């Protein structure tokens with residue numbers, strides 16, 4: 717019996733290894749296929765071509781992407797006059813840059829930052845006011861959520877480098893990254909309730925996944941300021957220049973993405 721058992725065992729082990737390898741490959745293919753697929757499409761009432769035409773009318777700022785030979789990309793939200801608020805054309809440019817990153821075969825890591833030492837103050841409120849119809853609001857949020865979902869699915873390790881303020885949609889943008897790195901004095905704040913809005917960029921869902929529903933509800937319902945100290949307690953972020961892993965492992969930002 718033992719002999720048979722022994723003979724049978726290696727065969728079973730080989731079959732198990734082959735099964736898991738196949739499953740892994742299928743999953744990997746599915747993830748790769750998923751990468752470019754968006755959350756929302758016409759079946760959800762999403763009119764991408766309509767909202768893109770409207771967003772084009774709100775120009776200003778830019779989304780800059782630099783890629784180095786080590787596979788590290790730096791994406792800069794650049795509209796410092798308005799605390800790096802997203803104009804309509806910046807939302808379109810973000811989608812273009814995510815498509816570029818999806819096709820960057822040498823990419824390993826991505827650092828997302830704001831120009832002039834502040835992160836991002838969300839949507840340009842002038843755009844929010846102008847696109848105030850329900851359909852325009854829904855279309856704009858679906859557009860951004862599609863882009864941020866694709867950003868999250870990039871096969872890159874992403875770090876939100878938070879200097880200064882990340883508020884509103886800017887706070888939501890940090891939740892679409894694998895890690896958040898905050899410099900001393902910086903803050904992340906979901907200010908939406910103060911202007912009668914709900915997080916439109918998908919940040920509430922991601923926040924619950926990051927820090928749990930209780931903590932997420934506190935931050936959202938209280939529009940609480942998250943500084944590096946509070947963030948590291950919430951396991952949502954790290955302090956100044958280091959990413960804190962479970963005890964004993966400490967790496968610098970560039971090390972983590974390279």
Ligand SMILES: CC[C@@H](C(=O)O)C(=O)SCCNC(=O)CCNC(=O)[C@H](O)C(C)(C)COP(=O)(O)OP(=O)(O)OC[C@H]1O[C@@H](n2cnc3c(N)ncnc32)[C@H](O)[C@@H]1OP(=O)(O)O
Pocket residue numbers: 797798799801837838839840841842844881883884885886888907908911913914915916917
């Ligand atoms: C669904 C929409 C939602 C989302 O996308 O989920 C949003 O994001 S809506 C936008 C939410 N964001 C805000 O409400 C932030 C508004 N801004 C601020 O609270 C403050 O500017 C700040 C980010 C805390 C910085 O304050 P401070 O350092 O004092 O700078 P100022 O307030 O003087 O700002 C300088 C300049 O920039 C303009 N500004 C800043 N943020 C925006 C913005 N989001 N939209 C448009 N303009 C913005 C601000 O008005 C100042 O302009 P001037 O007065 O002309 O100098």
